[in-house]
Each structure stands twice: as structure tokens, then as C-alpha cells.
Amino acid sequence: MTVLDIRALNRATLARQLLLDRADMPVLDAVAHLGGLQAQEPQEPFVGLWSRLQAFDPGVLSDLLTGRQVVRTHLMRRTVHLLTSVDVLAWRSRHDAMLQQKVLGVYRRELDGVDLEELAAAGRAVLADGEPRSMGELAGAVEDRWPAAGKRALGEMLVAGLIPMVQTPPRGLWRTKGGVRNVPIADWLGREVDPLAQNGTDPVGETLVRRYLAAFGPAATADLRAWSGLAGLPAAVAAVRDELVSFRDERGRELLDLPDAPRPDPDTPAPIRFLPAFDNAILGYDDRSRIIDQEHRNLSVAGARVLLVDGRVSATWTVEADTVVVAPLRRFSRTERAAVAEEGEQIALFLSDKAHNGVRFAD
Incomplete structure (x- = not known):
């Protein structure tokens, strides 16, 4: 099996991440190709896209946010990401269990005894009027029923775990400051997120494997897990393995990849690139x-x-x-x-x- 050294992997990553040559690609297509951009710092995706796209116009990304074609939401690793609306609708349900477990990992003691279905129903009832709310406002509206839990734990679970939400503009617009205000994805995008498959298959997981490799490969399954936060993807990897090619890194780990994805010559010159905080070109890997x-x-x-x-x-x-x-x-x-x-x-x-x-x- 072919061994890819660090430099070969570096050049492959730069090519997949649009950092080897600035891409002549619409902003929406770039966000989709990258599988989203980490975005807890609201202005950082603009830097990330400027470094990746030819003649990037930040106003275009702002228009995509106000036009609801891209959204800011908790998804991979329970961090705020900027993703296309199409991907959020398709992917969110596959992340639900992970998101809830991530919140419980921080607030398990506070949320002990809280029925999460009842909490979700209470939160949805508050949000039924369609008004965007801060996490504190939402938690404050339900805390009388669970006073021992505390507003922070209730708010984190509602906003990041139980109810698929988006952060509404002006949060995330170019050169604009705005606090975090949340509305359900269903209200913002006009329909509920796609449900999980009920036939024992994992089509979303399989899509995530392919999309991850397109933007980050060649990569190990541990890297896929580090990017997504999802532990339960071995079945999805197994289902698409016949579509993939395999390599080894210098540590002996198996690396998977799409057969026709770019793997440039390791001696390909790499340009200077300024990356934003928390860029997924770095955070999207375990190694x-x-x-x-x-x-x-x-x-x-x-x-x-x-x-x-x-x-x-x-x-x-x-x-x-x-x-x-x-x-x-x-x-x-x-x-x-x-x-x-x-x-x-x-x-x-x-x-x-x-x-x-x-x-x-x-x-």
C-alpha cells in the first residue's frame, strides 16, 4: 500500500481546502465544498473565504445569510458552523444524539432529573411566536419548571442540543456586530430538518464520509471522527469502502480517499495563506x-x-x-x-x- 508522507498529505489538504490556488467558485459552492466553516467568531469565515476564493466579496456571504441560503448553527463537535441551508436540513438529525451528549458531558449534574422531551416541548412552546431569543431569554422562560438546573444548563441544552436552531442576522454579517438570537431552523427555512432513515441504513453518514474526504482527504477514520464529533460512523465507512482508495501514513495508519480527488505532487509550491481563528484546515483532523x-x-x-x-x-x-x-x-x-x-x-x-x-x- 502506498505510503504518503507529511508533505504529500500537506499538499493534498491544501488542494482540498482551496488553499493551494484560490478557487474561481461561487461563495455558496465553496461553503458546501468545505462542509461548512467553523464560525463561533462571527467575522472569521470572511477571512477563511478571502484566503480561498478569487475576488471574494464579503457582501455576497452577508447576502447569503440574510437570504437564508447559509445559516449559523451548532453542528459538528457542538461548535457553531456556517453551513449551507441544504446541508443543515439534511445533516442535523444525524448529529442530534451527539449534540445532546456533548451538552450532558458538561452539565450532566445540573440536568440530572430533567426530562429532555419535556424540556424540548417547553422550549418549543416559548418559541412558537416566531420571535428570535437569546439563550438566556429562552432559558429564563422555562427555568421555573426546573429551577435546580440553572439557566446556563437549560439554555445550552435547548439551543445546542434539543431544538435545531439558527443564529439570526445581524449576527455573522460583514462588519456588523450583533448578539446571538436563535430561532428554530424549521421557522427560518420553512420546513423541518430531514428525519433519520428508519430502515437501518445511514445515508447521511455515508454522505458525510464522502464530503469529508472531498474536503479533507486522504484521512483516517479518527480524523473523520475528530471533524464531525460523531463516533458512530464505522458502518457508513464500511458501506462506502468499495468506492474508496487506501493509503498509509508514515505512522502506519490507514488513510481513505476518493479515487479521483486531487493529490498534488509534494513538491508543488504552496503560497502564503492567512487563516482565521479555528480554521477547519487544522481542526478538521485528529492528527x-x-x-x-x-x-x-x-x-x-x-x-x-x-x-x-x-x-x-x-x-x-x-x-x-x-x-x-x-x-x-x-x-x-x-x-x-x-x-x-x-x-x-x-x-x-x-x-x-x-x-x-x-x-x-x-x-
């Missing part, structure tokens, strides 16, 4: 060594914006007084430093609506 060194792994979960140089996380970056500040994690060559500065000027212009292009290095 992140293909893109980030082990010593820097925690940056990806700490919310640092990172910079790819030669395809690997090589710096963090922030914006201070309209200047992009790059903090290298290793020494850059003169050529690398010049390339970082050039791309930094471009993202500074993007973030400032072409008002500023300042870049400096915090060596």
Missing part, C-alpha cells in the same frame, strides 16, 4: 501534523489566527490599529518574509475596506 507542528498544536484550539508558509503553520497574526502584525514561530528567509509582507498587505486592505495596507513583524 494535525500534516499542517501544524506538535509544539504549536494548541494554537489551533486557543483561537489564534495563523499563517501558512510553505503550507505549514509558521506564524500567528493579529490586527492592531489597522496594521497586520505577524509573529513568526520560526525564522523566515528573506524571500519568505517578502512574500508574507506582500500577502499581509492584501489582507490588511481587505479587512480595512482598502483603507490601510500596513504590515509589521513582531520578531
Whole structure:
């Protein structure tokens, strides 16, 4: 079986994640291809798409949100993601059990004795008037029935676990601040989410396997689990295995992939790319060594914006007084430093609506 080294996996990831060449692709198609973008920080998906798409216009993404073609919702790993409405309707039910268990993993003691079906019914009754509500408002409306649980536990379970919800605009619009207000997906999109298959098959799981590999492969089943948060996908992997090809990584793990997906030459040059906080190009794997060194792994979960140089996380970056500040994690060559500065000027212009292009290095 062919062994793919770290550099081969890196270039495959960059190609799948649209980070090797900026794609000439509609914004909606890019969100779908990527399987969504992690979005608990509302402005970060705009950075992620700017780094991936040619001539990205942030107004287009804002229009997709207000037009209800993309939504912000809890899904993979119980984190807020920006996904197409089509995918949310198709995928949400497959994530229900995981979402509830994730909340219980944090609030099991507080929710002990709370009948979750009764809690869901109470929450739906409050939301029946169609008014968007904050998590605190929703929990406050039902807490009299479960006073021992506390508002935080009740709210998290209702918003992230029991009732499929979306976060309504202006939350998530370009250059717009707005608190989190939630409405049921069924109200926002005009229909209920698709139910789970009842015949013992897992068509959604099979779709998730294919879509994950298209955006992240080649990858191990542990990587698939790390991206989705779903433990119960072995049957789905088994069902589609005949469609897939297999490789090994240098650790001996089996890696699965779609046969015709891009796997570029490992020597393919990789451009400078500025990534947003919590980018799935890093978080979408259990073994992140293909893109980030082990010593820097925690940056990806700490919310640092990172910079790819030669395809690997090589710096963090922030914006201070309209200047992009790059903090290298290793020494850059003169050529690398010049390339970082050039791309930094471009993202500074993007973030400032072409008002500023300042870049400096915090060596």
C-alpha cells in the first residue's frame, strides 16, 4: 500500500481546502465544498473565504445569510458552523444524539432529573411566536419548571442540543456586530430538518464520509471522527469502502480517499495563506501534523489566527490599529518574509475596506 508522507498529505489538504490556488467558485459552492466553516467568531469565515476564493466579496456571504441560503448553527463537535441551508436540513438529525451528549458531558449534574422531551416541548412552546431569543431569554422562560438546573444548563441544552436552531442576522454579517438570537431552523427555512432513515441504513453518514474526504482527504477514520464529533460512523465507512482508495501514513495508519480527488505532487509550491481563528484546515483532523507542528498544536484550539508558509503553520497574526502584525514561530528567509509582507498587505486592505495596507513583524 502506498505510503504518503507529511508533505504529500500537506499538499493534498491544501488542494482540498482551496488553499493551494484560490478557487474561481461561487461563495455558496465553496461553503458546501468545505462542509461548512467553523464560525463561533462571527467575522472569521470572511477571512477563511478571502484566503480561498478569487475576488471574494464579503457582501455576497452577508447576502447569503440574510437570504437564508447559509445559516449559523451548532453542528459538528457542538461548535457553531456556517453551513449551507441544504446541508443543515439534511445533516442535523444525524448529529442530534451527539449534540445532546456533548451538552450532558458538561452539565450532566445540573440536568440530572430533567426530562429532555419535556424540556424540548417547553422550549418549543416559548418559541412558537416566531420571535428570535437569546439563550438566556429562552432559558429564563422555562427555568421555573426546573429551577435546580440553572439557566446556563437549560439554555445550552435547548439551543445546542434539543431544538435545531439558527443564529439570526445581524449576527455573522460583514462588519456588523450583533448578539446571538436563535430561532428554530424549521421557522427560518420553512420546513423541518430531514428525519433519520428508519430502515437501518445511514445515508447521511455515508454522505458525510464522502464530503469529508472531498474536503479533507486522504484521512483516517479518527480524523473523520475528530471533524464531525460523531463516533458512530464505522458502518457508513464500511458501506462506502468499495468506492474508496487506501493509503498509509508514515505512522502506519490507514488513510481513505476518493479515487479521483486531487493529490498534488509534494513538491508543488504552496503560497502564503492567512487563516482565521479555528480554521477547519487544522481542526478538521485528529492528527494535525500534516499542517501544524506538535509544539504549536494548541494554537489551533486557543483561537489564534495563523499563517501558512510553505503550507505549514509558521506564524500567528493579529490586527492592531489597522496594521497586520505577524509573529513568526520560526525564522523566515528573506524571500519568505517578502512574500508574507506582500500577502499581509492584501489582507490588511481587505479587512480595512482598502483603507490601510500596513504590515509589521513582531520578531
